[in-house]
Amino acid sequence: MGDQGDSGRSGGGHALPSVALGEASNVLLLGSPMDARTLETGLALAGGDRPAGASVVWVTMLNxxxxxxxxxxxHFPTRSARLRVVLVGDGLPDTAGASVVETDSIADPTDLVTLGVRLLETVSTWESEGAEVRLRFDSLTPLLQYVDPRSLAQFLHVLTNRLAAAGVTAHFHLDPMAHDSQTVHALGSICDAQVTVDGDGVSVVQR
Known part of the structure; x- marks a missing residue:
């Protein structure tokens, strides 16, 4: 990132939840996007034990x-070692913040092949440099407005296998109230673990 000199400054730093994943490398995060705990749990997964040492790929259709x-x-007092924001769709400006963060963009949200190739290229490059790579897909829910659940499940199956083989910890958010139970179950069955944020707190179920 062009602003790496900033990484040692004091900044935010809310207390994030601790999420014990065990050996799981890819996670489906279920929770309402209106619940602040969903974001906080996702950030805890993205940052891991050493947020400042992580190289994070953040896939978004939202920000x-x-x-x-x-x-x-x-939410963190220091910047991550590297941060690349991958914008999916053409509704977001890719220049806002581009001077201080790496960016990539996939204009067509139905082009899952290109999205997968770009993500794996980044992971491969960073891994070859010895980085601790983590991936955050901040929501699958808006993507399901453009692709059908079966196509998304096939994409996730291939992507999660490749990420796991590369030693990448990844999480994918889904709003469970926006989809039928069959879709939630199908996507959840692909991941090693399911983290649920609801009225009872934050729970983890290993597959």
Whole structure:
């Protein structure tokens, strides 16, 4: 990131939940996007035990690069080692915040092949440099407005296998209230673990 000199400054740093994943490398995160705990749990998964040492790929259809950086700074006292924001769809500006964060964009949200290739290229490059790579897909829910559940499940099956083989910890958010139970179950069965944020708190179920 062009702003790496900033990484040692004091900043935000809300207390994030502790999520014990065991050996799980890819996670389906279920929770309402209106619940702040869903975001906080996702950030805990993205940052891991050493947020400042992580190299994070953040896939989004919801936030500009500047907004992603602001979210990170609000919750962590230091910047991650590297942060690349991958914008999916053409509804977000890819220049806002581009001077302080790496960006990539996939204009067509139905082009899952290109999305997968770009993500794996980044992972491969960073892994070859010895980075601890983590991936955050901040929501599958808006993507399901453009692709059908079966196509998304096939995409996730291939992607999660490749990420796991590369030693990448990844999580994918889904709003369970926006989809039928069959879709939630199908996507959840692909991941090693399911983290649920609801009225009872944060729970983890290993597959």
């Amino acid at each position: 500009s690069p500047r907004e992603v950086l602001d979210i990170w700074d609000e």
